[in-house]
Amino acid sequence: MSVTYDSLLADITDPDGREITDPATDEVVGKVRFQSVDELDDAVARARAAQPAWAARTDSERVELLMKAADAIDAAAEPLAELLSREQGKPLNGPNARFELGGCSAWLRATAATELPGQTVVDDDETHAELHYRPVGVVGAIGPWNWPMMITIWQIAPALRMGNTAVVKPSEFTPLSVLALITVMNSVLPADLLIPVVGDREVGARLSSHPDIDKVMFTGSTKTGQAIIRSSADTVKRLTLELGGNDAGIVLPDVDPKAIAQDLFWGAFINTGQTCAAMKRLYVHTDVYDQVCDALLEVAGNMPMGRGLSEENVLGPLQNRKQFDIVARLVEAAKESGAKILTGGDPDTSAAGNFYPTTLVADIDNDNPLVAEEQFGPALPIIRYTDVDDVVKWANGLDVGLGASVWSSDRDRAREVAARLEAGTVWINSHGGVHPMIPFGGVKKSGYGMEFGVEGLKGVSVPQVING
Numbered sequence: 034m035s036v037t038y039d040s041l042l043a044d045i046t047d048p049d050g051r052e053i054t055d056p057a058t059d060e061v062v063g064k065v066r067f068q069s070v071d072e073l074d075d076a077v078a079r080a081r082a083a084q085p086a087w088a089a090r091t092d093s094e095r096v097e098l099l100m101k102a103a104d105a106i107d108a109a110a111e112p113l114a115e116l117l118s119r120e121q122g123k124p125l126n127g128p129n130a131r132f133e134l135g136g137c138s139a140w141l142r143a144t145a146a147t148e149l150p151g152q153t154v155v156d157d158d159e160t161h162a163e164l165h166y167r168p169v170g171v172v173g174a175i176g177p178w179n180w181p182m183m184i185t186i187w188q189i190a191p192a193l194r195m196g197n198t199a200v201v202k203p204s205e206f207t208p209l210s211v212l213a214l215i216t217v218m219n220s221v222l223p224a225d226l227l228i229p230v231v232g233d234r235e236v237g238a239r240l241s242s243h244p245d246i247d248k249v250m251f252t253g254s255t256k257t258g259q260a261i262i263r264s265s266a267d268t269v270k271r272l273t274l275e276l277g278g279n280d281a282g283i284v285l286p287d288v289d290p291k292a293i294a295q296d297l298f299w300g301a302f303i304n305t306g307q308t309c310a311a312m313k314r315l316y317v318h319t320d321v322y323d324q325v326c327d328a329l330l331e332v333a334g335n336m337p338m339g340r341g342l343s344e345e346n347v348l349g350p351l352q353n354r355k356q357f358d359i360v361a362r363l364v365e366a367a368k369e370s371g372a373k374i375l376t377g378g379d380p381d382t383s384a385a386g387n388f389y390p391t392t393l394v395a396d397i398d399n400d401n402p403l404v405a406e407e408q409f410g411p412a413l414p415i416i417r418y419t420d421v422d423d424v425v426k427w428a429n430g431l432d433v434g435l436g437a438s439v440w441s442s443d444r445d446r447a448r449e450v451a452a453r454l455e456a457g458t459v460w461i462n463s464h465g466g467v468h469p470m471i472p473f474g475g476v477k478k479s480g481y482g483m484e485f486g487v488e489g490l491k492g493v494s495v496p497q498v499i500n501g
Contacts, residue, residue, distance in 0.1 A: 035108070036108065036109040036112055036217065037112055038112040038115050038116065040112075041109065041112045041113070041116060041213050041216070041217075042062075042063050042116065042209070042213075044213070044216050045063070045065065045209060045212040045213055045216060046063040046064050046065065046209070047064050047065060047066040048064060049064070049066065050064035050065045050066035050067070051064060051065055051066070051067055052064055053065060053120055053206075053207075053208065053209055055119050055120065055122070055386075056121070056122035056349075056350045056351065056352050056353060056386060056387045057122050057339075057340040057341060057349060057350045057385075057386040057387075057388070058340065058385050058386055059385045059386060062116070062119045062120050062209060063120075063209050065208045065209060065212065065231055066231065067205075067231050067232055067233060067236075068230050068231055068232050068236065069232070069236070070232075070235060070236055070239045072230065072232075073200070073230045073232060073236050073239055073240060073243070074239075074243070076200050076228040076230050077171060077200055077240075077243055077245050077246060078245070079225040079228060080171045080198040080199065080200050080225055080226070080228055081170070081171050081198070081245050082225065083198050083223070083224065083225035083226055084168065084170060084171060084196075084197065084198040086223075087193075087196055087197075087198060087223065087226055088167075088168045088196035088197075090196075092148075095145075095193070095194065095196065096145045096146070096194075098221065098222055098223070099141060099142075099144070099145035099190070099193060099194060100141075100142060100145055101221040102141060102217075102218040102221050102222055103137075103138040103139075103141040103142045103145070104138075104221075105217050105218060105220055105221050106134065106137050106138040106141065106214070106217055106218065107138045109217045110131070110134040110135070110138070111131075113134050113182070113210075113213055113214060113217065114130040114131045114133070114134045115130075115342070116209060116210055116213055117130045117133060117134070117181070117182060117210045118130040118341035118342055118349075119341070119342070120207050120209050120210050121178065121179075121181060121207050121210060121352055122305075122341055122349040122350040122351070122352050122386075122387070123304055123305070123341055123349045124339075124340075124341040124342075124343070124346040124347055124348065124349050125341055125342060125344060126344055126345075126346070126347060127346075127347030127348075128299065128303050128304070128347075129304065129341065129347065129349070130341060133180060133182055133183045134182065136183045136186075137182050137183050137186045137214065139469070140183065140186050140187065140190060140469050141186055141190045143469035143470065144190035144191055144194050144469060144489070144490075145190070145194055147194070147469075147470070147486060147487060147490060149166050149195070149487055149490040149491065149494070151163050151164060151165035151166070152164050154498075160500070161500075161501065162498055162499070162500045162501075163498070163499045163500075164496060164497075164498055165496070165497050165498075165499065166195065166490070166491060166494035166495070166496055166497070167196075167494060167495050167496075167497050168195050168196035168197045168493075168494065168495075169195075169197055169247045169248045169271060169493055169494055169495050170197060170198075170245075170247035170248070171197065171198050171199070171200065171245060171246050171247050171248075172188070172189070172192040172197045172198070172199045172200070172246070172247070172248045172249075172250060172493055173199075173200050173202070173240045173241065173243070173246040173248065173249045173250070174188035174189055174192070174199050174200070174201045174202070174249075174250050175202045175237060175240065175241070175249065175250070175251045175252075175253070175261070176188065176201070176202070176203050176204060176211060176252060176253075177204055177252045177253045177309075178204035178205075178206035178207040178352050178353070179304060179307040179308060179309070179352065179409075180304065180308070181203060181204060181207040181210045181211050182210050182211065182214045184252050185201060185203070185211050185214060185215075186214075187252075187484055187485070187489075188201075188250040188252075189201065189227060191484075191489045191490050191492070191493045192248075192250075192493045193222075193226060193227070194490060194493075195490055195493050195494050197247075197248070197493055198225065198226045198227070198228075199226070199227050199228070200228050200229075200230060200240065200246065201215060201227065201228065201229045201230070202229075202230050202231070202232060202236060202237055202240055203229065203231060204253075205231075205232075205233060206352055206353050207352070208231045211229060212229055212231065215227055215229045238260070238264055241260075241261045241264045241265050241270070242264040242265060242267065242268065243268070244268050246268075246270065247270065247271065248270060248271040248272070248273070248493060249261060249265055249270050249271075249272050249273075250272075250273045250493075251272070251273070251274050251275070251276075252275040252276075252309065253275075253276065253277075254276065254277050255276040255277040255433065255478045255479070255480075258274045258276040258480060261274065262274070271492075271495075272481070272482060273474075273480075273481075273482030273483075273484060273492050273493075274480035274481055274482060275309060275435075275473075275474065275475060275479070275480050275482075275484065276309075276433075276435075276475060276478060276479050276480035277309070277407050277433055277435075277478070277479060278309050278310060278313070278407065278433050278434070278435030278436060278475060278479050279313045279314065279405075279406070279407045279431050279433050279435075280310055280311060280312050280313050280314070280435060280436040280437055280438070280456070280464070280465075281312070281313075281314050281315075281316060281427070281428035281437045281438075281454070281456075282297065282300060282301075282312040282314070282315045282316065282437070282438045282439075282440065282464055283316045283424055283425075283428060283437070283438070283439050283440065283450060283454075284297075284315065284316065284317040284318060284321065284325055284440040284441075285318060285421075285439065285440060285441035285443070285446065285447065285450070286318035286319075286320040286321055287441055287442045287443055287446075288321055288325075288440050288441060288442060289442065290321055290324040290325045290327070290328040291324075291328045293325075293328075293440055293462065294325070294328035294329050294331065294332045295332055296462070296463055296464070297312070297315065297325070297328075297329060297332075297440070297464075298329060298332045298333060298336070299465075300312040300438065300460075300463065300464030300465050301313070301315065301413045301464070302333075302336070302348065302391065302411055302413070303465060305338075305348050305349050305350070305351065305410065305411045306360075306408065306409060306410045306411040306412065306413075307351065307352060307356070307409055307410060308465060309435060310435050310436040310458070310464075310465045310467075311464070311465055312413070312438060312464045312465065313407055313408060313409075313413075314404045314413075314414050314416060315413055315414070315415045315416065316416050316417075316418050316424045316427065316428065317415055317416070317417060317418070318417075318418060318419070319417050319418065319419050322415075322417045325415070326375060326393070326395050326415055329375075329393055329413075329415070330375050330376055330393060333376055333377075333391045333393060334376070336348055336391060338388065338390065338391060338411075339388075340386075348391060348411065349388075350386045350387040350388045350389075351387040351388075351389055351410050351411075352387070353387065354387055356387070356409060356410060357380075357387040357389055357410070359408065359409065359410070360389050360408050360409070360410035360411070360412050361380065361389065363402050363403040363406060363408050363412065364377075364378050364392055364394070364403065364408075364412050366401065366402045366403060367394050367397055367401055367402075367403040367414065370397070370398065370401055371396075372394050372395065372396055372397035372398075372401065372403075372414070373394070373395045373396040373397075374392065374393075374394055375393040375394065375395050376390070376391060376392065376393050377389075377390035377391050377392030377393065377411070377412070378390070378392045378394070378412075389410055389411055389412070390411070391411050392411060392412040392413070393412075393413055393415065394412065394413065394414045394415065395415045396417070397414045397415070397416055398416075399416055399427045399430075401414065404416060405431065407433070421450065425450065425453045425454065428454055428455075429453075429454060429455045431477075432477050432478045433475070433477055433478050433479045434454075434455045434456045434457060434475055434476040434477040434478075434479050435456060435457055435458075435475040435476075435479040435480075436456050436457065436458045436459070436460065436464070436465065436475075437451070437454045437456035437458075437459045437460075438459065438460040438461070438462075438463065438464040438465075439451045439454075439459065439460075439461055439462075440461075440462055441461075441462070444461060444462075447461045447462070448461065455476060455477065456475075456476065457473065457474045457475040457476050457479065458473060467485065468485070469485055469486065470485065470486040470487075471485060471486060472484070472485055472486055472487075472488040472489065473485050
């Protein structure tokens, strides 16, 4: 039986639940019931009970079932993308809703195909020692509202692959998308491997302190990550934390501004700027500063923004009003400081939805709040520099370090600069791209623990040495 948007929504909505609204129109998308701490406890108990049988399955059996789950996502991709667009706000087209659904199934398949075999670490006349990776047990996955489906897959795919079960708490802003994704996956997976729990902060706090949760994976703000660290301390949980960032891009003077403008734009404005590893501040050498600004302005003018269900749009609203207010505050601070608004910066607050126009800000100081704070929205400050040593110091001057990028026609020179940057990932002539086999994680207050590929599988496992 084919999955439709209406049937998908009917499976997850509760007429007595809390209203979830479309950030583009303020219309109600659906209603979801928020669950209690007692219901979370029940979900953890069920996941705990189901885990040994899942771990006891052969590796090939687990892979086969995860591949079937990926097929189920593909079969329901269009209604899932429509729900995502309505609830999160991102357009169907561009690197947005349909892109996210394609990423979900592709990532699930890649993770299922990744192996983490045991290895012999010493084998001589006196000692034989092997290192193996066992399931950690029950994983608690706490996700964000910006890429709700794909980041959920990033958390649960390796967990299930290694023989764990998972209890998933979606963001309070985007619960429908995650509930729908898990409903589709659970149509082919055994019962209680993957259990969603929609709840508020009290439920989240219980999840991170629960004695029967063995590992917590969290993507979100540094402040919330710090709270999870504290609440998980008594049970000594393993943690993977992908926290806030304020990624710097550095443009060296040997670039062709027009050739890099499109990639610069999407490095900053993918998902309307609502991406942890998006470029949040752009440093451009004075020799090419004006040309880069002009090239970005031209690209920005050709990127339509509007309701996500309209096929022509590639930029959408901010997901919630709180985030809109943060962006507006930071842009106003830039205006008051005398920075130059190249485009945008003038939202229509009388219109429906949380639309903030694509905004480019030039002639801005490095210590301006729009540069120093993570805006997480469609406003990019462009800072002029003359000396590479200075710009490296500026890029490294914040207490976060998720990603960064260097742009140059000389790859060797770009690598030299990249090696000096304090970031978990530094891209050359691109920004923000991820790959299921390339480890990803932050430094400083951007979190710790690696995701993706073999390192990601290790992160949801416990090592065991057999010596003898």
